[in-house]
Amino acid sequence: MPTLNAPEVSVLEGHDALPDFTTSAYKDAYSRINAIVIEGEQEAHDNYISLGTLIPEQAEELSRLAKMEMKHMKGFTACGRNLGVQADMPFAKDFFGPLHGNFQIALREGKVVTCLLIQALLIEAFAISAYHIYIPVADPFARKITEGVVKDEYTHLNYGQEWLKANYEASRDELFEANKANLPLIRSMLEDVAADAAVLHMEKEDLIEDFLIAYQEALNEIGFTSRDIAKMAAAALSI
Amino acid sequence: MFGLIGHSTSFEAARRKALELGFDHIAEGDLDVWCSAPPQLVEHVEVTSPAGITIEGAYIDSCFVPEMLSRFKTARRKVLNAMELAQKKGINITALGGFTSIIFENFNLLQHQTVRSTTLDWQRFTTGNTHTAWVICRQVENNAPSLGIDLKTAKVAVVGATGDIGSAVCRWLTARTNVGELLLVARQPQPLADLQSELGGGRILALSDALSEADVVVWVASMPRTLEIDNNSLKKPCLMIDGGYPKNLDSKVAGGGIHVLKGGIVEFCRDIGWSMMEIAEMDKPQRQMFACFAEAMLLEFERCHTNFSWGRNNITLEKMDFIGAASVRHGFSTLNLNKNLQAAVA
Numbered sequence: 391m392p393t394l395n396a397p398e399v400s401v402l403e404g405h406d407a408l409p410d411f412t413t414s415a416y417k418d419a420y421s422r423i424n425a426i427v428i429e430g431e432q433e434a435h436d437n438y439i440s441l442g443t444l445i446p447e448q449a450e451e452l453s454r455l456a457k458m459e460m461k462h463m464k465g466f467t468a469c470g471r472n473l474g475v476q477a478d479m480p481f482a483k484d485f486f487g488p489l490h491g492n493f494q495i496a497l498r499e500g501k502v503v504t505c506l507l508i509q510a511l512l513i514e515a516f517a518i519s520a521y522h523i524y525i526p527v528a529d530p531f532a533r534k535i536t537e538g539v540v541k542d543e544y545t546h547l548n549y550g551q552e553w554l555k556a557n558y559e560a561s562r563d564e565l566f567e568a569n570k571a572n573l574p575l576i577r578s579m580l581e582d583v584a585a586d587a588a589v590l591h592m593e594k595e596d597l598i599e600d601f602l603i604a605y606q607e608a609l610n611e612i613g614f615t616s617r618d619i620a621k622m623a624a625a626a627l628s629i
Numbered sequence: 630m631f632g633l634i635g636h637s638t639s640f641e642a643a644r645r646k647a648l649e650l651g652f653d654h655i656a657e658g659d660l661d662v663w664c665s666a667p668p669q670l671v672e673h674v675e676v677t678s679p680a681g682i683t684i685e686g687a688y689i690d691s692c693f694v695p696e697m698l699s700r701f702k703t704a705r706r707k708v709l710n711a712m713e714l715a716q717k718k719g720i721n722i723t724a725l726g727g728f729t730s731i732i733f734e735n736f737n738l739l740q741h742q743t744v745r746s747t748t749l750d751w752q753r754f755t756t757g758n759t760h761t762a763w764v765i766c767r768q769v770e771n772n773a774p775s776l777g778i779d780l781k782t783a784k785v786a787v788v789g790a791t792g793d794i795g796s797a798v799c800r801w802l803t804a805r806t807n808v809g810e811l812l813l814v815a816r817q818p819q820p821l822a823d824l825q826s827e828l829g830g831g832r833i834l835a836l837s838d839a840l841s842e843a844d845v846v847v848w849v850a851s852m853p854r855t856l857e858i859d860n861n862s863l864k865k866p867c868l869m870i871d872g873g874y875p876k877n878l879d880s881k882v883a884g885g886g887i888h889v890l891k892g893g894i895v896e897f898c899r900d901i902g903w904s905m906m907e908i909a910e911m912d913k914p915q916r917q918m919f920a921c922f923a924e925a926m927l928l929e930f931e932r933c934h935t936n937f938s939w940g941r942n943n944i945t946l947e948k949m950d951f952i953g954a955a956s957v958r959h960g961f962s963t964l965n966l967n968k969n970l971q972a973a974v975a
Contacts, residue, residue: 540746595665595702595706596702596706599666599706599710600745602665602666603668603710603714603745606667617651617652620654620655621651623667624652
């Protein structure tokens with residue numbers, strides 16, 4: 391049985407230091423992470439506009455959410471520029487490819503629940519957790535921008551959460567299905583980004599746990615039991 | 630509502646429990662999977678005290694296992710995330726059980742009050758150390774006489790005397806009992822000297838010297854794995870109260886006049902309908918629990934929503950009196966030798 395060892399702990403505590411934002415290794419990793427964030431905000435904008443066609447009575451609200459995403463996209467574009475980094479957009483398009491594809495299929499089939507799960511729960515929970523972990527290790531400029539963004543993203547997560555809560559009984563089965571089909575994609579996206587995120591001092595373990603906390607919290611609010619949620623979340627834990 | 634933050638005693642035990650609860654996928658995962666698993670509120674309970682007060686509580690498993698201790702950031706995250714969950718669930722007072730409070734203190738988590746968008750409200754948490762210290766003292770007073778040890782002439786060694794629980798035990802034994810002599814054992818000399826002058830007595834000794842002289846040994850320090858105790862060097866009879874965490878003293882000594890008692894454990898007067906105490910490997914999991922957990926229940930019974938035990942060396946005799954009286958009033962008794970529980974009447 392291990393026991394606590396104070397000297398060892400104090401050595402390990404030094405790990406929270408900020409990365410050197412000027413190295414080529416940092417900038418190289420940032421070119422992909424920054425692109426993912428920019429692409430993510432762009433897709434979120436498009437997705438909320440599309441959702442407005444499925445829920446016409448809320449089109450106005452969704453368009454308001456979409457506008458916020460565009461504002462975020464501009465903010466993150468400025469973060470890259472501030473560090474002198476060119477975002478690797480083709481990489482980001484590939485990164486979102488499978489999830490984007492699933493959203494488009496659900497959209498064509500008029501599946502509001504699946505679309506909301508992908509955009510308003512999965513992507514928003516992913517973004518919230520990543521932004522929270524990024525903030526303490528970000529450069530001062532990006533930190534300020536990201537702190538502003540993260541507050542908005544809760545509004546978006548909340549939107550999907552409230553809609554699904556109000557339609558819980560009717561959405562339940564589709565949510566199970568959509569979770570099964572899409573949560574593994576989020577997990578592999580986390581895997582794909584892990585090495586670059588580590589260069590930015592963001593650890594995979596933290597990203598996964600924080601994502602799951604945000605996602606589980608949303609599922610809990612919607613009405614799922616702890617056991618349902620643990621089963622659903624398991625798809626993200628095991629690869 | 631009261632809350633308890635706990636964890637399994639080992640990775641293997643955690644997997645077994647997860648299987649039992651129907652969390653198959655997580656149960657099958659390796660340690661890395663568990664490192665990324667978020668805390669879970671696993672059950673709600675309702676408890677009614679003999680005083681007629683009913684309270685509700687929740688058990689949160691932090692998904693921490695002792696195998697994660699070498700992963701500093703993981704251990705820190707597990708504790709903070711579990712605390713955040715407790716607060717978000719609106720729990721008034723939550724006890725930090727097992728390694729949770731040890732990690733909180735040793736990893737200096739007071740510096741990490743912000744968890745994502747939540748600012749932790751320390752008032753909602755307690756280490757439970759005041760109740761633990763009181764229970765250990767009562768265990769000394771209740772059990773030494775049954776072994777023929779007269780506390781008035783006995784030498785009582787406190788190993789880990791300068792810690793939060795250890796120093797409280799020393800204060801109580803000095804002020805409230807007539808122990809023959811207090812033997813003070815700890816690693817650092819200066820805090821030991823400070824404690825001795827605060828107590829106005831007690832003799833500072835090295836561990837091996839204290840062990841060979843003591844009639845009663847109170848262990849409230851984490852025990853090095855490599856520590857070996859020579860049974861022949863101990864007095865017989867000798868009462869050893871294992872108040873540390875994890876409780877592994879009986880694997881090192883016991884038998885032949887050496888009586889090891891699990892320290893800081895209490896038993897409630899009736900069954901509590903929970904399943905989670907099994908992971909703490911209690912003999913009677915429906916009734917027995919760590920005194921630190923019981924402290925959260927007591928504070929809820931007493932509607933005393935404050936971080937009653939917090940920081941180091943803040944445990945006063947008055948606080949021990951308060952929690953001790955509450956413990957008796959609400960139907961808790963201390964664990965005693967021979968599994969015969971005596972009411973912890975002061």
